[in-house]
Amino acid sequence: MKVLRAHDLGAEDRLRLTFKGAFDHQAVLERELEPFLQSLEEYAGEWMPDVVGGKRRRRYARAAIWKALEEERIERCTHIGLYRTKWPALDMTLHLWFPPLPPELDVSVNLQPLPFFAKEERCHEFVAMVRAWASRYPVSYAAAHSMADRDLANFPSFGRDKAVWHRDGFDKIYEVCWLNVFGPKLVETVGRERMLSTPAHQVEELPNGSILLVMSPTPADFASDAARQAQARAHVHLRPDLDFDTVLSTLRERSAALAPVEPRFHPDLAPLLLRTLDRSAIHERQRRIAELNAWQPPAPEEWLPTDAALPSDVEDPERAREHYGDLAEHLVALLHSEVPSVFEETPESLTDANFYFWREEFPKSRLREAIDAHAVPAIGAYLGEVLVRNLGGRWIPRQKLEEVQVLVGTRVWLPFVRAQHYMRSCQALLDYSLTQLYREAERHRA
Numbered sequence: 253m254k255v256l257r258a259h260d261l262g263a264e265d266r267l268r269l270t271f272k273g274a275f276d277h278q279a280v281l282e283r284e285l286e287p288f289l290q291s292l293e294e295y296a297g298e299w300m301p302d303v304v305g306g307k308r309r310r311r312y313a314r315a316a317i318w319k320a321l322e323e324e325r326i327e328r329c330t331h332i333g334l335y336r337t338k339w340p341a342l343d344m345t346l347h348l349w350f351p352p353l354p355p356e357l358d359v360s361v362n363l364q365p366l367p368f369f370a371k372e373e374r375c376h377e378f379v380a381m382v383r384a385w386a387s388r389y390p391v392s393y394a395a396a397h398s399m400a401d402r403d404l405a406n407f408p409s410f411g412r413d414k415a416v417w418h419r420d421g422f423d424k425i426y427e428v429c430w431l432n433v434f435g436p437k438l439v440e441t442v443g444r445e446r447m448l449s450t451p452a453h454q455v456e457e458l459p460n461g462s463i464l465l466v467m468s469p470t471p472a473d474f475a476s477d478a479a480r481q482a483q484a485r486a487h488v489h490l491r492p493d494l495d496f497d498t499v500l501s502t503l504r505e506r507s508a509a510l511a512p513v514e515p516r517f518h519p520d521l522a523p524l525l526l527r528t529l530d531r532s533a534i535h536e537r538q539r540r541i542a543e544l545n546a547w548q549p550p551a552p553e554e555w556l557p558t559d560a561a562l563p564s565d566v567e568d569p570e571r572a573r574e575h576y577g578d579l580a581e582h583l584v585a586l587l588h589s590e591v592p593s594v595f596e597e598t599p600e601s602l603t604d605a606n607f608y609f610w611r612e613e614f615p616k617s618r619l620r621e622a623i624d625a626h627a628v629p630a631i632g633a634y635l636g637e638v639l640v641r642n643l644g645g646r647w648i649p650r651q652k653l654e655e656v657q658v659l660v661g662t663r664v665w666l667p668f669v670r671a672q673h674y675m676r677s678c679q680a681l682l683d684y685s686l687t688q689l690y691r692e693a694e695r696h697r698a
Contacts, residue, residue: 253309253310253311253337254337255303255305255309255335255336255337256335256336256337256338256339256341256342257341257343263529263530263532263534263537264364264365264366264367264534265364265365265366265398265399265400265401265510265534266362266363266364266365266366266398266399266534267361267362267363267364267366267368267369267378267396267397267398267399267471268360268361268362268363268396268397268398268399268402269359269360269361269382269394269395269396269431270359270360270394270395270396270408271357271358271359271360271361271382271385271386271389271391271394271433272356272357272358272359272391272392272394273356273357273359273385273386273388273389273390273391273394274354274356274357274389274390274391275348275355275356275357275389276355277350277351277355281318281321281348282314282318285317285357287384287385287388287389288357288385288388288389289314289317291380291381291384291385291388292381294381295377295378295380295381295384296377296381297374297377298340298368298374299336299340299342299363299368300312300336301334301335301336301342301344302335302336302337302338303334303335303336303337304316304317304320304332304333304334305320305332305333305334305335306319306320306321306323306324306332306333307320307323307324309335312334317332320332321348327350328349328350328351328352328353329347329348329349329350329353330347330348331345331346331347331348332345332346333345334346340363340364340365340368341362341363341364341365342361342362342363343362344359344360344361344362345358345359345360346358346359347359357389359385361396362399366398366471366472367472369470369471369472370470370472370473371470372469372470375469375470375471378396378431379431379454379464379466382394382396382431382433382464383456383458383464386433386458386460386462386464387458387459387460387462390435390436390460390462391433391435391462392421392422392435392437392438393421393422393432393433393434393435393438394431394432394433395407395427395429395431395432395433396429396430396431396471397429397430397431397471397474398430398471398474398475399534399535400510400533400534400535401474401475401506401510401535402427402429403533403534403535404506404509404510404535405426405427405506407427408422410426410427422438423441424438424441424491425438425442425487425491427487428465428467428483428486428487428490429467430466430467430468430471430474431464431465431466431467431471432464432465432466432467433458433462433463433464433465434447434462434463434465435461435462436460436461436462439461439462439463442491444457444463446489446490447463447465447490448463449489450465450486450489450490451482451485451486451489452465452466452467452482452486453466453467453468453469454466465486467479467482467483467486468482475506475507475510475511476507477504477507480500480503480504480507481500483503484496484499484500484503487499509535509538509539510535510538511538512538513538513541513542513545514541515529515541515544515545516545517544517545518547518548518549518688520549520685520687520688520691520692521549521682521685521687521688523600523603523687524603524606524607524610524682524685524687525544525682527603527607528544528607528610528682529541529544531611547682549682549683549684549685549688550683550684551692552670552684552688552689552692554665554666554667554669554670554673554689555663555664555665555666555692555693556657556663556664556666557663557664558659558662558663558664561648561657561659561664562648562650562655562657563648564648564649564650565649565650565651566649566650566651569647569649572647572649573647573649576633576636576637576647576649576656577633577637578633579629579630579632579633579634580597580630580633580634580636580637582626582629582630582633583605583627583630583631583633583634584634586627586630587605587608590608591604591605591608594634597634597637597638597641597642598638598641598642599638599642599687599690599691599694601638602635602638602686602687602690603687605631605634605686606681606685606686606687609681610678610681610682613678614627614675614678614681615675615676615677615678615680615681616677616678623675624675627671627675628668628671628675629653629668629671631671631674631675631686632653632656632667632668632669632670632671632672633667633668635667635670635671635686635689635690636656636658636665636667636668638686638690639658639660639665639667639690639693640658642690643660643661643690643693643694644660644697645658645659645660645665645693646658646659648664653668654666654668654669654672656668660693660696660697661693661696661697661698662696662698663693663696665689665693667689670684670686670689674686
């Protein structure tokens, strides 16, 4: 059963909710989770999960949830995933922790895209759901906000050492998100009257002493200057020890870091670089685009003019060409399951192979001896075969692989030398991409 994943919708921001509440582990589990599921089913609306993930995926139903929780149960915990098969994308997990650990209902909700919550009615329903959960399962702190902005804020450590934030948790208000639930301990730390007087869109005291605070009608415009000023005012109100201008400056810097940057990549590498962006965290994507806009790969140097070409020095040129074909087949054998297009020996298959090697960090994740002995010859031969097949190139065999040439137009190209440069490092996979050399040869074909 195929579910819609975040990457299916591209690199858009998402709304992320984290909720960790106490529950009665001695109660019948179905009865204890009834309020949780009832609120989800009542308020989720258009983003209601339709798939339950356990040992296998099943259509959403209470029976499927109980079955999945039972399948995944180990001594101290159990968990399930909840997903959608249609827009918007949902990645939701429910963990239940049992003694000797503190009994905890641990929920994370990721909903993409964030603009889905530009409609106020959807936000009202979302807030109502969290209010119901927090009233039934007491929390120390829960929050919903832009995932990209949370990551820029280093949520939940907020820059603290891992051991420190695990020990102290939310011992003070480090950040004000779009939606916040402050548990009684945090309320006591700040002062109930102060917290209830926070300048915000919605401030509500819950029956168990927690306080729900919502900054604005929707989270979709969190990065606007008006929203940042409101966020800074609320944070400084709750933390009088903080300076308003300093807090606002930090928030504005985060908004600037998330402001869209138009890709203006080197045209030969644009298809490859756009794919590498999908491996960047959402909060780093715009910075990475700016870096790649400014970066220019060196012009290929692995070529000679035809009048400087080395003549063939092998006794049987045809046998040598067959050997290059065999070497290229080694690359096909290596990549065919991960890069099916490698069978086609096209410019596009070069880009696909480029991305695979970059994604796998191949130059540093494999033994250098194996790379030099096997990968470099296979890559060089495959590059040469693509030049021959698509640009009408002709092999000029040589005894030494680094001297082997492919004649295309007014130049001869050195594919094995390019492969050596290409496999030097992970950055070299971009600096000396196979695709760029092909495009350069294509321009000089006439």
